[in-house]
Amino acid sequence: DPELTLTLPLKPTLQGGVDIFCHLLEPYITAENPAPLTDGIIETALRLVATFLPRVSADLSDIESRTQLSWASTIACSDFISLGGGDGALTLHGIEHAVSGFYDIAHGDGLAALLPAWMEYTCPVRRHRFARLGENVFGQTGGIGAVIQWLGDIGMGLKLRELGIEDSRIQSMAECAVKTAPWLNKHPLPLDCGTIAAIYRQSW
Numbered sequence: 001d002p003e004l005t006l007t008l009p010l011k012p013t014l015q016g017g018v019d020i021f022c023h024l025l026e027p028y029i030t031a032e033n034p035a036p037l038t039d040g041i042i043e044t045a046l047r048l049v050a051t052f053l054p055r056v057s058a059d060l061s062d063i064e065s066r067t068q069l070s071w072a073s074t075i076a077c078s079d080f081i082s083l084g085g086g087d088g089a090l091t092l093h094g095i096e097h098a099v100s101g102f103y104d105i106a107h108g109d110g111l112a113a114l115l116p117a118w119m120e121y122t123c124p125v126r127r128h129r130f131a132r133l134g135e136n137v138f139g140q141t142g143g144i145g146a147v148i149q150w151l152g153d154i155g156m157g158l159k160l161r162e163l164g165i166e167d168s169r170i171q172s173m174a175e176c177a178v179k180t181a182p183w184l185n186k187h188p189l190p191l192d193c194g195t196i197a198a199i200y201r202q203s204w
Contacts, residue, residue: 001070002063002066002067002069002070003063003066005066005069005070006060006061006063006066008060009060010057010060011106012106012108013053013056013057013060014053014057014108014154014155014156015106015107015108015109015112015156016069016073016108017049017053017056017069017108017154018108018109018111018112018115018151018156019107019108019111020045020049020069020072020073020076020077021046021049021050021053022090022092022093022111022115023076023077023090023093024042024045024046024049024072024075024076024081025046025092025115025133025147026088026089026090026091026092026093027042027081027082027086027087027088027089027090028042028043028046028088028129028133029088029119029122029126029129029130029133030088030089030091030122030126030186030187030188031086031087031088031129032087032088032188033085033086033087034085034086034087034088034129035084035085035086036084037083037084037085037086038081038082038083038084038085038086039086039132039136041075041080041081041083041084042081043133043136043137045071045072045075045076045081046072046133046137047137048068048069048071048072049069049072050137050138050150051068052064052065052066052068052069052072053065053069053154054150054153054154056069057154057155088186089183089184089186089187090183091118091181091183091184091186091187091191092111092114092115092118093111093181094177094180094181094183094184094191095114095118095174095177095181095184095191095196095199095200096110096111096114097177097180097181098173098174098176098177098180098181099113099114099160099165099173099200101176101180102165102169102172102173102176103163103164103165105163105164105165108156109156109158109163110160110163112151112156112157112158113158113159113160113162113163113203114160114199114200114203115147115151116144116147116148116151116202116203117199117200117202117203118199119143119144119147120144120202121189121195121198121199121202122187122188122189123144124189125188125189126188129143130142130143130144131143133146133147134146138150159203159204160200160203160204161204165200165204167201167204170197170200170201170204171193171197173196173197173200174193174194174196174197174200175193177191177196178191178192178193178196184196
């Protein structure tokens with residue numbers, strides 16, 4: 001019921017919106033065998049978040065925008081996005097969980113801070129997927145740039161240091177991520193301690 005979200009303040013609304021976006025984006029990008037139906041469902045839901053999260057941030061009482069975000073959340077957090085084939089894994093989630101496990105920060109803030117570096121690391125083997133993201137979701141070339149611009153526009157262009165993350169704990173967090181997220185081996189490029197630590201440092 002989207003009316004239940006009307007009293008949600010701006011910051012958790014944005015944090016939740018980024019989480020919805022990442023639940024959709026991660027399998028879309030990491031999929032080894034994307035399928036037309038799956039792509040269509042995910043792209044539609046991504047467009048909903050990209051369009052309506054800025055609108056609701058400008059007017060927290062905008063029930064239409066909250067309704068569309070609620071639909072996107074329902075789809076993103078269900079197996080519906082795997083109908084028709086396709087695969088993929090929530091590997092950004094896997095490396096973020098360690099950050100919000102070590103520190104008392106919102107999951108959505110951690111995702112927002114890590115997303116640009118995760119995309120740039122993944123791009124060499126998923127360039128075609130990021131191009132499709134830019135064209136079909138944002139209506140422009142360059143999916144990575146479009147996402148980074150969108151994060152900035154909604155006030156979620158964050159850095160780990162701004163969230164209080166200490167550089168001295170990066171290696172420990174990377175080791176924790178490897179131990180606690182075994183699905184990281186489904187990423188199209190290696191996500192071992194070294195590469196995860198590099199993503200953390202790039203996000204710092």
